[in-house]
Amino acid sequence: MAKLTQSTRFTRTEEAPAARAWYVVDVKGKVLGRAATRIATVLKGKHKPTYSPHVDMGDFVVVLNASQIRLTGKKLVQKSTYYFTGFPAGHKRTQYKDLMADNPEKALKLAVKGMLPKNTLGRDMIAKLKIYKGEKHSHAAQNPQPFPVAL
Numbered sequence: 091m092a093k094l095t096q097s098t099r100f101t102r103t104e105e106a107p108a109a110r111a112w113y114v115v116d117v118k119g120k121v122l123g124r125a126a127t128r129i130a131t132v133l134k135g136k137h138k139p140t141y142s143p144h145v146d147m148g149d150f151v152v153v154l155n156a157s158q159i160r161l162t163g164k165k166l167v168q169k170s171t172y173y174f175t176g177f178p179a180g181h182k183r184t185q186y187k188d189l190m191a192d193n194p195e196k197a198l199k200l201a202v203k204g205m206l207p208k209n210t211l212g213r214d215m216i217a218k219l220k221i222y223k224g225e226k227h228s229h230a231a232q233n234p235q236p237f238p239v240a241l
Contacts, residue, residue: 101142110218111149114227114234117198118155120241121162126201128239129153133206133215137238146211150218152234156194157223161186171200195221 113132117125131137135147161169166187173182189197198221206212220229 101140106145112232112234113237114152115237116154118158122159130202130205146214152227152229153221156198156221
């Protein structure tokens with residue numbers, strides 16, 4: 091009697107589509123973490139039936155109104171981001187209330203980047219993310235479609 095096996099078919103790098111879709115999402119009034127998970131899903135390509143974890147299958151995402159994204163609870167005061175300058179005692183800390191006031195695009199980019207792979211594949215994925223503070227963006231020529239994953 092022959093043994094029946096099931097196998098998962100993974101898309102190879104050569105089979106990945108050359109043309110990528112462009113999506114636009116308005117995060118006005120949305121929660122930072124919840125919006126970041128949806129954006130990371132599209133950047134990774136997990137919304138497609140041909141998803142493979144080792145191939146960059148994701149699409150481009152244009153984010154609008156990043157300055158109006160919100161954090162819940164006491165995260166504006168309690169949550170911080172850290173970086174190192176490279177000099178002795180060069181550890182720097184920034185509270186999210188200051189980060190959201192000065193550079194809200196960075197707050198969203200850090201949230202999405204933390205949800206992507208920590209390798210060259212993840213760096214290629216984050217490069218497909220375009221974030222803008224307001225309503226205007228410079229990607230009209232790419233004809234971005236509405237966001238496929240509900241926020």
